[in-house]
Amino acid sequence: MHKLQAKNLTLAYDGAPVVSGLNMEIPSGRITALVGGNGCGKSTLLRSLARLMKPRGGEILLDGTSIATMSTKDVARRLGILPQGPVAPEGLTVRDLVAQGRYPHQSWYSQWSADDEQEVERALAATSTAELADRPLDSLSGGQRQRAWIAMALAQGTEILLLDEPTTYLDMAHQFDVLDLLWELNRSEQRTIVMVLHDLNQACRYAHHLVAIKNGAIWAQGNPETVMTRDMVRAVFGMECRIVADPVTGTPMCVPLSRVAAAAAAD
């Protein structure tokens, strides 16, 4: 099983360091969620794991080899990334988009192998987008569109899948659709999934491994039960809360104590 690690990682935008000297190991075959406040560096960290951003120092290791020294196509056969808010050209059909996921497996002489065809059909089926396959992406709802993009990432056939806020801009029902889909993929195919999530309660429900990030450093990591504490939420998000058990799944659930809530409690 493929293994993804960050070693002594330093990341910076135009000189200002966002992450410095970070070490992290992604548990293989599990779902990892990166959580943290706005601008804490979680998206930057995810992007660097997928070599979309060059580290200022340190390295990302894929199966023990620095990804900076590997051919980008080799990396793409083992690790896929779905960045935030991707945009497809007008008129592109779902099938054509998903077929694009086969890019790292193709060459000028092998443009549509039997494997390619099979993987695309599988990805369409797994994401329930087969019946949308011939529709242009721009004619779909936000949830359907996100499923199509995930199908593209699936067709890439990588064991590791990184997703940057896969639920953003989706309504609640579609958010859970997407998360259920990822959970199912992890369960049935043992894919390693790493995602940035904004909703702490969703992160606790769906992730095996929770990484809380503050100021570009890992504040806490581990299973949701140990990481999700009042102290963590106070330190990482600067907010008071109460942690209760999710009435449906039993996983920890954060109930924020906003000023409104405090006022209501005082009454």
Added chain:
Amino acid sequence: MRKAVTLRRGPLSFQINLRVIGVLLGLLAVTLGVMIINMGLGEFPIAPVDVLKTVLGLGTGEYDFIVGTLRLPRNFVAFFVGGGLALSGAILQGLTRNPLAAPDVIGITHGANLGAVAVLILAPTAPLIALPGAAIGGALAAATITYTLAWKGGTAPIRLILVGMGIASALQALTTLLLTHGNVIVVSQAMVWITGSVYGRSWEHLARLLPWLVVAIPAALLLARHANALQLGDDIARGLGARVERNRGLLLAISVILAGAAVATCGAVGFVGLMAPHIARQLVGPSQGGLFPVATVAGGLILVTADMLGRTLFAPIEVPAGVITAAVGAPYFLWLLFRSRNA
């Protein structure tokens, strides 16, 4: 449901989209029809049947000069120049992920213009062969400046477009400055160049144009796979394992060569590079493997038709093809702007 044929043998595998093949054949048939009509029209009208016979070498020899020497090469030049501009535009629109990009929007054509006008005005005694060289050189220089100025640890598509538009304006100003210094005869010659015309183009012109296209068109088709990845944005393309900057550089170079060679042959025919890719997208969708050839043929058809209209609308006065493409293209551009504003 998409209709496609899959060819597989050993490690080889290809998929051919039947719709693309159908559209290509249809466009080629229409183009041939327009060419035949165009070759029959003019001061000396010839029946389409006789045109066809003459072209196929079955005629009486009566029309050999008019068709074979004057009108046939002109039609071929129009077709290939239009095709080159169209493919150049199709590549740019995919690269920049912007439907408003075209060689005449981001300064490539302006560079070619400036090169040609500089030769016409500053070195009026230079041999005619210097003109195409200067045009291609100007196009390459403009593209290089744009690419360099837009580079900031990589080339973001939107920066490429904005810088290109700025460069286009600056080159335009330089060209105008040059024009005010030339004598009247040279300036009027230069003005015709700037407008773009296929008037008097011969087999020699075609022979000088074709080598560029013979290299650039297959190269573009070979890179279509990479262009498809780039169309999804830099992050997705990198995630898929594409070498983004290398592929973008190669595609941009091909686009510049196509536009430069086209402008070198017929001057700055406007808007073909903008319109043809749009028409092609409506016909076969945005997948570049199908879009590139369809846009090429559509561009050829546009310029052949524009030439025919230019020759006949106000006969005996001949309007340059570039005026016709601009007359249709400018409103088309505005319509696109309007539509993208309301999208």
